[in-house]
Amino acid sequence: VAFAGSGLWFVPAHHDANQSSSREEVEIVAELVRALIEGGIRWRDREAQEHPLGLDDILVIAPYNAQVADLIARLPTGARVGTVDRFQGQEAPIVIYSMTTSTPEDARAAWSSCTAPTASTSPRRAPNVRASWWAGPRLFRARLPEPEADEAGERVLPVPGDRPGGTNRSAGRQRVGRCPITAGQRRARLRLGRVAVAGARAYALSMARFLVKTEPSTYAFADLKRDKRTVWDGVSNPVALKHLATIRKGDTVVVYHTGDEKQAVGLAGAVSDAYPDPKLKDPKRWSWTSRTISRCRSR
Amino acid sequence: VTLAQVKADPALKATDLARLPRLSVMPFTEAEYQRLLRLAGA
Numbered sequence: 001v002a003f004a005g006s007g008l009w010f011v012p013a014h015h016d017a018n019q020s021s022s023r024e025e026v027e028i029v030a031e032l033v034r035a036l037i038e039g040g041i042r043w044r045d046r047e048a049q050e051h052p053l054g055l056d057d058i059l060v061i062a063p064y065n066a067q068v069a070d071l072i073a074r075l076p077t078g079a080r081v082g083t084v085d086r087f088q089g090q091e092a093p094i095v096i097y098s099m100t101t102s103t104p105e106d107a108r109a110a111w112s113s114c115t116a117p118t119a120s121t122s123p124r125r126a127p128n129v130r131a132s133w134w135a136g137p138r139l140f141r142a143r144l145p146e147p148e149a150d151e152a153g154e155r156v157l158p159v160p161g162d163r164p165g166g167t168n169r170s171a172g173r174q175r176v177g178r179c180p181i182t183a184g185q186r187r188a189r190l191r192l193g194r195v196a197v198a199g200a201r202a203y204a205l206s207m208a209r210f211l212v213k214t215e216p217s218t219y220a221f222a223d224l225k226r227d228k229r230t231v232w233d234g235v236s237n238p239v240a241l242k243h244l245a246t247i248r249k250g251d252t253v254v255v256y257h258t259g260d261e262k263q264a265v266g267l268a269g270a271v272s273d274a275y276p277d278p279k280l281k282d283p284k285r286w287s288w289t290s291r292t293i294s295r296c297r298s299r
Numbered sequence: 300v301t302l303a304q305v306k307a308d309p310a311l312k313a314t315d316l317a318r319l320p321r322l323s324v325m326p327f328t329e330a331e332y333q334r335l336l337r338l339a340g341a
Contacts, residue, residue, distance in 0.1 A: 089326040209332035211316055213323040240324040247324075254327065254335060256316070262302040264335060 018102040020064035025098045030074045032096065033058055037076075043093040055079055059092040067100045089208035089246045210247060211254040211264065221255045221266040229271060247274045300338045310334045 015024040033055070041053040051057070060081045062068050071081045080092070212232065214220070224230055235241055247253070251270045257263055305311045311334055315325040327335070 085328045085330065088328055209327040209329060211325050211327055235324060237321070237323060239319075240322055243322075243326055244324045246326070252332070254332070258323075264300040264305075264339065 015102050018100060020100065021066040021070050022098070022100045022102070023070070025100060026067070026070045026074050029060060029071060029096055029098055033060070033075055033079065036094065045093075053093065057093045059087055059090070059095045060098065061087060061095060062098040062100050064100055067098055071098065089210070089243075089251070091246060208246070208248065208251045209254070210243065210251060211256055213256045213258045215259055216257045216261060217259065220257065224255065224266075224268060245274045249273050300335055304338055305335075308334065308338065311338075 011028070013022070013025050013028050015022055018024070036053060036058060037055050039053075042050045043053050043057065044050050055076055055078055058080065060071055060075065060079060061084055062071060062081070063083065065083065068081055068083055072079065075081060080087070219230070232244075235244055247270050249270055249272055253268045253270060254264050255266045255268055257265050302316070305314070306317045311317060311331060314327065314331055315322050319325070
């Protein structure tokens with residue numbers, strides 16, 4: 001298997017003049033998804049349970065709606081494809097990020113309406129991340145704004161045969177070496193590290209947002225304000241549980257009153273990650289506390 | 300912020316809150332969250 005184990009893989013996809021969509025990357029991603037789901041592959045979750053890998057276990061992310069639309073059309077029905085926004089707070093054993101754009105010049109045109117080209121998957125959340133990037137190698141020539149990201153990238157990615165002040169020696173090596181890398185390739189590797197550092201930082205700063213419903217006659221926002229902190233359990237809907245399991249310490253939660261009220265009434269913060277309910281076998285429950293966040297105005 | 304306000308808002312009417320009345324825990328995107336806060340402050 002080409003991607004055995006866990007980690008982050010970069011796979012070059014050579015193309016030119018692609019801005020917000022790339023047919024080449026759509027084909028590569030489609031082939032990868034097919035190979036993964038038909039390959040009899042198994043993955044292990046954070047409780048060390050093994051599962052067969054299915055279409056639902058793969059997230060495909062692209063930075064542009066045009067590329068997302070092309071990927072949806074090409075991939076099997078039900079594939080989880082979207083921009084980063086759509087998957088915020090979600091996780092999957094495999095995340096494929098299609099960088100789409102060929103070069104920084106193309107990107108500049110396409111990125112004008114976007115923020116940072118965050119190449120982050122969700123390493124903070126996924127216990128066993130297996131991610132791939134499909135990208136035009138020249139894309140990594142993009143300059144990122146923060147100089148310390150540059151330095152960090154150069155520190156964390158040592159390049160064989162490249163030593164300070166050793167120009168002659170390194171040039172000699174490149175001639176006789178079994179697997180010489182060109183200066184351009186070396187720069188591309190440094191920049192890959194830089195993008196990864198910037199992406200990781202952007203992800204670390206991000207905080208997921210959730211909305212949870214409660215029946216005020218059972219447990220109202222006022223009760224939470226009084227108790228300061230409470231354990232949130234008793235959720236049984238499988239979809240709700242799936243979302244609940246992705247809640248992490250520091251996430252913000254909108255509290256919503258059901259019943260006659262039907263309105264968002266306040267904000268709370270999660271003070272712990274979601275954890276399995278000790279009283280039950282499978283479902284998750286979590287603990288949180290109300291912070292100094294104001295009550296939302298009602299109608 | 301009432302459910303009626305959420306359903307009437309173009310930026311929020313596609314959220315799970317408006318679409319899936321029985322779902323009790325749901326993720327919000329940053330944009331949706333900021334929009335909700337703006338409605339709350341209005």
